[in-house]
Amino acid sequence: MRARLYRALFAVIGWGALGLQYALLLQNNPGVGAGVLTLNFFSFFTILTNLLAALALTGQALAPDGALGRWSRSEGVRAAVAMYIVVVGVVYHLLLAQTWNPQGWQKVADTLLHTVMPLAFVGDWLLFTAKGRLRWIDAIKWLTFPLVYGGWTLAHGAMTGWWPYWFINVDELGLARAAASFAGLLIFFLLLGLVVVAIDRAFGRRDRRLASA
Numbered sequence: 517m518r519a520r521l522y523r524a525l526f527a528v529i530g531w532g533a534l535g536l537q538y539a540l541l542l543q544n545n546p547g548v549g550a551g552v553l554t555l556n557f558f559s560f561f562t563i564l565t566n567l568l569a570a571l572a573l574t575g576q577a578l579a580p581d582g583a584l585g586r587w588s589r590s591e592g593v594r595a596a597v598a599m600y601i602v603v604v605g606v607v608y609h610l611l612l613a614q615t616w617n618p619q620g621w622q623k624v625a626d627t628l629l630h631t632v633m634p635l636a637f638v639g640d641w642l643l644f645t646a647k648g649r650l651r652w653i654d655a656i657k658w659l660t661f662p663l664v665y666g667g668w669t670l671a672h673g674a675m676t677g678w679w680p681y682w683f684i685n686v687d688e689l690g691l692a693r694a695a696a697s698f699a700g701l702l703i704f705f706l707l708l709g710l711v712v713v714a715i716d717r718a719f720g721r722r723d724r725r726l727a728s729a
Contacts, residue, residue: 519644524577526636530570533628534563540622559672560680561665562608565600566629569637572597591649591716596658598641599712603705605634611683648720655709662705666698 541553557563575588587593608630618626669684679685683697 519640520577520580522644523573523640526633526640527570527573527577529628529636530566530573530633533625533633534566534570536621537563537625537629540625555672556678556680559669559678561600561662562604562629564665565597565604566633568597569601569633573637573640591646592654592657594641594645595650595654595712595716596661596709598638599658599705599709600661601634601637602708603701605630606704607701612681615682647716647723650713650716652710652713655706655713658709659702659705662702666702 538554538557541557542550545553571584572588572594575582575584575586579585580589608626613630666684669680670686673679673684673686677687679687682688684694686694689697
């Protein structure tokens with residue numbers, strides 16, 4: 517019951533943050549069509565990852581035995597989302613936060629998406645997700661999502677000239693520098709994924725020892 521209430525609370529917060537950010541995007545860009553803005557909205561890694569987190573929390577909070585609940589119950593899914601959303605928080609605070617100064621509701625949305633939800637989902641993974649079933653190869657499999665995202669970002673940016681983040685802006689940095697930035701991020705994803713697997717395996721060994729004691 518405690519886990520379900522925790523997940524319900526942060527599912528509401530996650531969906532609210534996504535809705536707020538979308539409304540602010542529309543409000544702050546009155547001369548741009550809603551279709552273009554919606555496509556751009558779903559081209560931010562932050563948005564996609566927070567969407568995954570909100571879905572994973574919602575599935576377990578509302579219908580744990582339904583299709584969404586079964587998907588979100590997977591230890592691999594929850595660990596992967598935890599890893600992705602840690603990257604969201606770390607990259608924002610190290611590379612993006614100093615480039616602008618959001619105010620009002622924008623600051624609320626930024627704080628929820630880049631700080632509150634990463635901490636909340638990692639807390640969920642640490643406290644309420646079963647441990648001990650991950651494999652080292654999972655850290656490599658989890659690179660699929662950022663790789664697909666990178667491919668989409670390159671194609672979308674080449675067609676529109678719009679880039680979601682300065683460190684992968686091919687028009688300003690050039691392809692080589694942007695590719696090097698993305699390669700560095702992939703290495704970070706891999707290293708963090710290995711840390712997640714290591715934590716999972718350590719917790720799994722501890723739980724087995726406690727169960728057999």
